[in-house]
Amino acid sequence: MIRTDFLKQISRRLLTAAGIGAATLSVVAATNTAHAFPQLNLPVMSAAILSSGQAGPTPAWIAFCKQIPEECAFDSSEPAIIALNQETWKLIVDVNERVNATILPVTDQDHWGVADRWDYPDDGIGDCEDIQILKRRVLIEAGLPRRAMRMTVVIDELGAGHAVLMVRTNRGDYILDNKRAAVLSWQETGYRYVKREGSEGTAWVWLGNQAAPIVTATK
16 A cells, blocks of 8 residues: 655655755756756657557556556646647656665565555565655656656666656757656667557557567566
8 A cells, every 4th residue: 555645755855865846847056967967969769659559558557557547547638749848857867876875776576565566665675666656656746747757668778667757849859767866868768669658648658679578667
């Protein structure tokens, strides 16, 4: 069962640590030079160009949506693309770093005794999709639109399934990942992209022609 109070506390703590008020996108002025604002050194390109039709979500995602319907809600009035500026970029980078530092990565098998389960890491541990779900929650509470942040399944450098959070912006699509502090464009990660939540509802879309992993991800 999700401990809502715990999630609110951890979201508030992460936002406060990043210098972000929960109701505003105002961010401290200091710039982290290790994660400089994208200067369009790559062509502006959306991963949507890889889309090749509707894909079925993983069974664990379906179960998660039944448990927490608001995580899979669709609001057509929200923008599907974020207008990226210095403040929003710093917000995204800070949340990625701080959630990674806060949640201990543990596989679902070790954590729950099952191969694949999607849930909030409300006990301070979780695998990759749990960590990305928390990042999205914190970013939503900071004011970013859910519709522009899509859970995505990739094949990682080890050939294993892995979940990341794709943030869709007017400067291209960027990846929040528990394996690295840096927020990279989708082209820079080295991952092979399998499928992603769609921007027009609960259906997922294929990205390229990679075979979907049997389970979502490792830690």
